[in-house]
Amino acid sequence: MRDALPAPRLHLLVCANRREASSPLGNGCGERGDAVYDELKRGVAARAAFASIWVTKTHCLGVCPKTGATVAIYPTGRVLTDVDVADAETLLPLLPS
Template identity: 35%
Template structure:
């Protein structure tokens, strides 16, 4: 497999019911993971060009689901299934990060 141009990390961390901190897993991250993989197939992105991986907790739990795109180090917050197409069409296809999903507030 060639080295991927992009690596999309999707936080899928889950916490037990009643935990005081939210989790990306309970906010629909599993569906995001499937949506990214399906979106890449629908766009006929060559295998190996983009790698999608599930991860544990990435940190900004209150802003989840969190998605990170490397090598750009772009962090997306509150990502929904509807946002997946925008990330693939704008960031992955055109190299233009999606500003509306990339708030600096998560790091303050």
């Protein structure tokens, strides 16, 4: 194993998990997560920051909000829930120094 370098300065993990409608945990972030992911990718492209900001779509991150999606942020380790498309611009400037 070896490190893949350079590592990103900011890595956003966006849940787009889908569940059966009958699940007691709800439908999952699903389409809401897809929309947040697409908006974050659009913001990264606008900044030409592909190497320094990674955006990755994931399965369940364990929070399962009723609205919006869950986003985990590294290297800070923050986990945000109820994230919607309008929040994307506020997440991208959070570049660690």
